[in-house]
Amino acid sequence: MTRPPATSDAELVRRCREGDRAAWDLLVERYSRYVYGICVRVFRLPESDAEDVFQEVFARVFARLDTLRDEAALRPWIAQLTRRLCLDTLAGASRERPSPEPVPEEVEAALEELDDAFAVREALARLPEPCRELLDRFFARDQSYRTISAELDLPAGTIASRIARCLRKLRLELEGRSGSEAPSRE
Amino acid sequence: MTAERYLELQLDDVLRDLAAGGGAPGGGSAAALTLAFAASLVVMVARSSESAWPEAPGVAAQALALRDRAAVLAEADAEAWGDALIALAGAESGGDPRRDFALEQHLSRAAEVPLEIAALAADTAALAAVAADRCDGAYRADAVAGAALAAGAASASAHLVQVNLAVRRDDPRLARAQAAARAAWEDAQRALDTAR
Numbered sequence: 001m002t003r004p005p006a007t008s009d010a011e012l013v014r015r016c017r018e019g020d021r022a023a024w025d026l027l028v029e030r031y032s033r034y035v036y037g038i039c040v041r042v043f044r045l046p047e048s049d050a051e052d053v054f055q056e057v058f059a060r061v062f063a064r065l066d067t068l069r070d071e072a073a074l075r076p077w078i079a080q081l082t083r084r085l086c087l088d089t090l091a092g093a094s095r096e097r098p099s100p101e102p103v104p105e106e107v108e109a110a111l112e113e114l115d116d117a118f119a120v121r122e123a124l125a126r127l128p129e130p131c132r133e134l135l136d137r138f139f140a141r142d143q144s145y146r147t148i149s150a151e152l153d154l155p156a157g158t159i160a161s162r163i164a165r166c167l168r169k170l171r172l173e174l175e176g177r178s179g180s181e182a183p184s185r186e
Numbered sequence: 187m188t189a190e191r192y193l194e195l196q197l198d199d200v201l202r203d204l205a206a207g208g209g210a211p212g213g214g215s216a217a218a219l220t221l222a223f224a225a226s227l228v229v230m231v232a233r234s235s236e237s238a239w240p241e242a243p244g245v246a247a248q249a250l251a252l253r254d255r256a257a258v259l260a261e262a263d264a265e266a267w268g269d270a271l272i273a274l275a276g277a278e279s280g281g282d283p284r285r286d287f288a289l290e291q292h293l294s295r296a297a298e299v300p301l302e303i304a305a306l307a308a309d310t311a312a313l314a315a316v317a318a319d320r321c322d323g324a325y326r327a328d329a330v331a332g333a334a335l336a337a338g339a340a341s342a343s344a345h346l347v348q349v350n351l352a353v354r355r356d357d358p359r360l361a362r363a364q365a366a367a368r369a370a371w372e373d374a375q376r377a378l379d380t381a382r
Contacts, residue, residue: 138251139251144305144306144309145308145312146305146309146366146369156369157312159312160245160309160312160316161241161316163244164241164243164247164248164316165241165244167243167247168240168241168244171243
């Protein structure tokens with residue numbers, strides 16, 4: 001069974017602007033890891049600074065969402081806000097205790113990696129549950145085919161092919177072509 | 187020798203490490219590295235078959251994951267076996283219960299890693315058999331070679347579990363390692379049959 005399609009960013013922005021509380025919750029849930037990831041993994045902020053930036057980012061999103069011109073550009077907008085606040089935080093900290101400035105190329109590469117991870121996570125969320133389960137067990141939890149077969153009560157000889165089919169679906173999701181796929185048993 | 191990042195070393199350095207005296211890295215690391223070669227062959231076969239096999243990229247991605255895990259286990263085995271050898275040398279004077287307990291812990295860990303390698307080898311052989319069945323025929327022999335190498339790694343690892351001093355005959359780890367080796371050989375045989 002396929003899950004209903006996830007709410008698009010443009011739809012989310014429209015609903016937030018109309019004052020839909022549930023949409024705000026969804027926006028924060030969707031972007032909280034992303035924002036935190038930029039703070040901690042890209043700019044390597046200490047936890048307390050990362051939490052401050054995190055709060056400030058969502059406060060500004062809440063206050064300034066009406067200024068976002070392209071409703072579909074929510075993610076780059078949030079990324080830009082977060083990045084600016086992280087740099088401000090680092091600049092403030094270096095006045096008190098000098099530390100090396102972030103290397104722009106490294107920041108760009110880390111942001112790109114984080115964007116890819118975010119895109120994969122979003123695409124995974126749109127896959128049918130059995131596929132998400134299989135991919136999570138094999139790639140995230142490093143489970144063997146034998147373990148997966150035993151725990152999901154699936155024939156051992158079919159696990160590798162099932163995972164391959166699920167990866168194909170994930171790829172199509174990432175390329176935005178899932179609608180063209182014929183339905184399968186996964 | 188301490189664990190090294192095998193994927194970052196030159197092949198010549200890896201072979202020199204294996205050939206150096208001292209016992210670690212030893213058979214477990216060699217089995218894991220053989221497995222990494224087997225998985226790499228499956229990656230190559232799948233990538234070379236993409237035009238005729240829609241699931242090939244998904245098989246390549248799985249084989250890459252198996253290859254990376256094998257490289258990690260090669261290091262882990264060198265470290266675990268190195269620690270066990272040091273503990274064994276220290277225990278030769280005998281008569282210290284705390285040292286005996288520590289030795290048993292080290293040996294137990296030294297059995298766990300080859301067990302993980304055997305399980306990974308079974309997965310690699312299974313994936314290689316799928317590749318042998320579905321790949322572009324021009325690359326079938328490489329898929330079969332991958333399956334056979336994986337089966338060899340599984341048998342070697344199961345043997346290392348068996349001879350480990352901490353593993354008794356009724357230890358479930360031994361049964362799991364032997365089951366993995368049997369499964370790997372069945373898949374290797376299946377792969378060989380596709381080539382006939």
